[in-house]
Amino acid sequence: MAGTTETMGTGLPRGFRSAEQGWPELHRIPHPPRRLPLLGDVLGADRHRPLQDSMRFARELGPVFRRRAFGKEFVFVWGSRFVADLADESRFAKHVGLGVANLRPLAGDGLFTAYNHEPNWQLAHDVLAPGFGREAMEGYHGMMLAVAGRLTDHWDRQLAAGRTVDVPGDMTRLTLETIARTGFGHDFGSFERERPHPFVTAMVGTLSYAQQLNSVPGPLAPLLLRAAARRNAADMAYLNRTVDGLVAARRRSGGGEGDLLDRMLATAHPETGERLSTENVRKQVITFLVAGHETTSGALSFALYYLARHPGIAARARAEVDRVWGDTERPAYDRIAKLRYVRRVLDESLRLWPTAPAFAREARQDTVLAGEHPMRRGAWAMVLTPMLHREPEVWGEDAERFDPDRFTAPAVRARPPHVFKPFGTGARACIGRQFALHEATLVLGLLLRRYDLSADPGYRLTVAERLTLMPEGLRLRLERRPVPGDVGERGPEGARGPARPARDRAADDRRNTTAHADPAGPAEPLSANRCPVHRANS
Numbered sequence: 001m002a003g004t005t006e007t008m009g010t011g012l013p014r015g016f017r018s019a020e021q022g023w024p025e026l027h028r029i030p031h032p033p034r035r036l037p038l039l040g041d042v043l044g045a046d047r048h049r050p051l052q053d054s055m056r057f058a059r060e061l062g063p064v065f066r067r068r069a070f071g072k073e074f075v076f077v078w079g080s081r082f083v084a085d086l087a088d089e090s091r092f093a094k095h096v097g098l099g100v101a102n103l104r105p106l107a108g109d110g111l112f113t114a115y116n117h118e119p120n121w122q123l124a125h126d127v128l129a130p131g132f133g134r135e136a137m138e139g140y141h142g143m144m145l146a147v148a149g150r151l152t153d154h155w156d157r158q159l160a161a162g163r164t165v166d167v168p169g170d171m172t173r174l175t176l177e178t179i180a181r182t183g184f185g186h187d188f189g190s191f192e193r194e195r196p197h198p199f200v201t202a203m204v205g206t207l208s209y210a211q212q213l214n215s216v217p218g219p220l221a222p223l224l225l226r227a228a229a230r231r232n233a234a235d236m237a238y239l240n241r242t243v244d245g246l247v248a249a250r251r252r253s254g255g256g257e258g259d260l261l262d263r264m265l266a267t268a269h270p271e272t273g274e275r276l277s278t279e280n281v282r283k284q285v286i287t288f289l290v291a292g293h294e295t296t297s298g299a300l301s302f303a304l305y306y307l308a309r310h311p312g313i314a315a316r317a318r319a320e321v322d323r324v325w326g327d328t329e330r331p332a333y334d335r336i337a338k339l340r341y342v343r344r345v346l347d348e349s350l351r352l353w354p355t356a357p358a359f360a361r362e363a364r365q366d367t368v369l370a371g372e373h374p375m376r377r378g379a380w381a382m383v384l385t386p387m388l389h390r391e392p393e394v395w396g397e398d399a400e401r402f403d404p405d406r407f408t409a410p411a412v413r414a415r416p417p418h419v420f421k422p423f424g425t426g427a428r429a430c431i432g433r434q435f436a437l438h439e440a441t442l443v444l445g446l447l448l449r450r451y452d453l454s455a456d457p458g459y460r461l462t463v464a465e466r467l468t469l470m471p472e473g474l475r476l477r478l479e480r481r482p483v484p485g486d487v488g489e490r491g492p493e494g495a496r497g498p499a500r501p502a503r504d505r506a507a508d509d510r511r512n513t514t515a516h517a518d519p520a521g522p523a524e525p526l527s528a529n530r531c532p533v534h535r536a537n538s
Helices: 050-061 081-088 097-102 119-132 133-160 168-185 196-213 220-226 225-255 260-266 278-309 311-325 342-351 409-414 431-448 500-511 533-535
Strands: 064-069 072-077 092-094 357-365 368-369 374-375 380-384 451-455 463-466 468-471 474-481
Touching: 050 064, 050 072, 050 380, 050 463, 072 081, 081 368, 081 380, 092 500, 097 196, 119 133, 119 260, 119 278, 133 168, 133 431, 133 474, 168 196, 168 260, 168 278, 168 431, 168 463, 168 468, 196 225, 196 278, 196 380, 196 463, 220 225, 260 278, 278 311, 278 342, 278 431, 278 451, 278 468, 311 342, 311 451, 342 431, 431 451
Parallel strands: 072 380
Antiparallel strands: 064 072, 092 357, 357 380, 368 374, 451 474, 463 468
């Protein structure tokens, strides 16, 4: 296991800290039955889907439980009362552990992977925070529209050719191009390629390797993952070369248009006058390119899955887009926030499948979690966000059901705080969350206005895990709608296609508004190795 704390004066132990070191009454916390000596709780475990494995145990064992693997003990928390306590910034802080620590060889002390004591985190945060303020966001809006236009041009070509669209692949292309262009003035040409850009392939490789490291005993990793380690080294080298070339080109050009890279290179800390080092700039660029598109692409993909499964909800969202945007060809920045129902669709998708599905918190001092479980300084717990978002006492007995009206203003006010955490919590929560929400709401609005979406009736949701979550093998059929204006270039002849009569869409609405039931069954997904649709589409 990778180290989780570097001490340098903190007084905390180095390396991975098993729960026995920090939880004095660990014996009171339940664990799975049939625990094996040395190996731990490995019977029936799926090392390719550790998050969904942990969700299964959470349902059986309750709001605080533990798992043991290869001699290491982990504590998981998902009950809202305990998570609310962990969110107390005076007593708990972000813990960099498990897969996040395994990304440190690539991302170093970037915003996502920095330890709390590392000074570059605060420096980078203070320098870059204005890059996500309203003025900066308005500047990004036009570029987001332009990239979305490339997506719709691509989908029009697929429609004209009679093909379904690869939702996770295309959302990854979209969000990579968006963060690359808005943040760093770069174009990867993702929509002009038949295969994913090598940057995406390398990025997925590093994320997958980081997860693999958690599934084998630390001392055996060099032996068991020798080939994977070589591939990971090549992937990291490619990512570093790509980013170094991007930064070098910007230095030669003398500056861009005030984007994130300009801020990294030219902005001094407002109080100390410090600047980011050349190495740290690389780490921050990699952090934003990876985290800035991987999670948003997953959020969009899950939202499109649920919209395709619930035509009545899609019709209601589409009606809002038509009403709010009218006949404008390019919706203005301030019109995106007016899509309140579309945003509720996105929030409900993030509730069921938050694409960053867990975060860890560690005790700043000796304390007692929610008055029940003593914790020593440095002890940590992993918060299972999808289970927090499914707690029946908070979300109701139908918590597995997709229902955007859980996020009406009265419903949100009626819930306790700290029960919806798709972006983490506290000072180390995602700095780019408003960027991601604006981009995702804009794209969903554009796609709803332009297309009717439908999924293969035989598709069952299969969730792939590579530190982030993604619906695997999801393809959608499109029907073109007449729209007041188009973003991007007009598609080829035949791409527009016949619009479905309004009475047909209304019939869909009537059939699907009853209880908003998911015809694919509950949100619990199939394992990929049992899913015939996944095999057919892979």
